Amino acid sequence: MSHPRRVLLQPAYVLHRRDYRNTSLLVEILTAEFGRSALIAKGVRAPRSRWRPLLQPFMPLLISWSGRGELGSVTDVEAAGRPVHLSGERVYSALYVNELLVRLVQRHDPHPGIFALYGDSLQALARSPEAEPILRAFEVALLAELGYGLMLEHNASDGGPIEPEALYCYRVESGPVPASGREPQDGVLVHGRSLMALGGALSWDAAARVQAKRLMRYVIDHHLAGRPVRARELYAASTRRLQTSVDSNDSEADGEQHH
Numbered sequence: 001m002s003h004p005r006r007v008l009l010q011p012a013y014v015l016h017r018r019d020y021r022n023t024s025l026l027v028e029i030l031t032a033e034f035g036r037s038a039l040i041a042k043g044v045r046a047p048r049s050r051w052r053p054l055l056q057p058f059m060p061l062l063i064s065w066s067g068r069g070e071l072g073s074v075t076d077v078e079a080a081g082r083p084v085h086l087s088g089e090r091v092y093s094a095l096y097v098n099e100l101l102v103r104l105v106q107r108h109d110p111h112p113g114i115f116a117l118y119g120d121s122l123q124a125l126a127r128s129p130e131a132e133p134i135l136r137a138f139e140v141a142l143l144a145e146l147g148y149g150l151m152l153e154h155n156a157s158d159g160g161p162i163e164p165e166a167l168y169c170y171r172v173e174s175g176p177v178p179a180s181g182r183e184p185q186d187g188v189l190v191h192g193r194s195l196m197a198l199g200g201a202l203s204w205d206a207a208a209r210v211q212a213k214r215l216m217r218y219v220i221d222h223h224l225a226g227r228p229v230r231a232r233e234l235y236a237a238s239t240r241r242l243q244t245s246v247d248s249n250d251s252e253a254d255g256e257q258h259h
Helices: 089-104 112-127 132-145 192-198 206-224 230-258
Strands: 006-020 024-031 035-041 061-066 071-079 167-171 175-178 188-191
Touching: 006 071, 006 089, 006 112, 024 061, 024 112, 035 061, 089 112, 089 132, 089 206, 089 230, 112 132, 132 206, 167 192, 167 206, 188 192, 188 206, 192 206
Parallel strands: 035 071
Antiparallel strands: 006 024, 006 061, 024 035, 061 071, 167 175, 167 188
């Protein structure tokens, strides 16, 4: 499906951007009506471009563009609200959300539910003291919108309800089945309480968070067909740098005490 010749002031978010030629950008945007689209923003990197401060991630926008086929051209950009303020680890969480949308959502495939989910998730990341429950909820809802919904209420063997204390082996193709306790060759071991927390039926505890993160990484990686998630690598590298800095400061402090 090719997008129309001209689109006017469509609510949108920038998911990804990269330099194009001398002064332009290639931007991936998400809209409710037209889904994910790739656009050229000509001259936007020029110092006096009025679009330059607007075409940023995590900012609600109104974007106009024209052209048919895979690549349109931006004709106007307006702010549709204040940018979502994210800092520290929340930036990496939001970049992870953006990357999943770029990797999993097909271009020009409208998903109003995903657009609303994205905006709500950004706001939640900015407000909530904890990011992981928001990321798990986003992953589950995104996969459901794309037709890859998880089975979180019933086991796949006999259709019986998930029991919170029972152990299951979750496989992407079939869902959860009662497990013996041995690590499966395919699938992930997870307790029913963790599945129920993912589905919103139970509150989170520490064990459920660990198991749910492992399960969702397994499911997401399956749908990405082996493609790496760059945001995970960026976060891991940032954590290593921070730990190195802390260790270095501790060593310097110990040295000063010995003098």
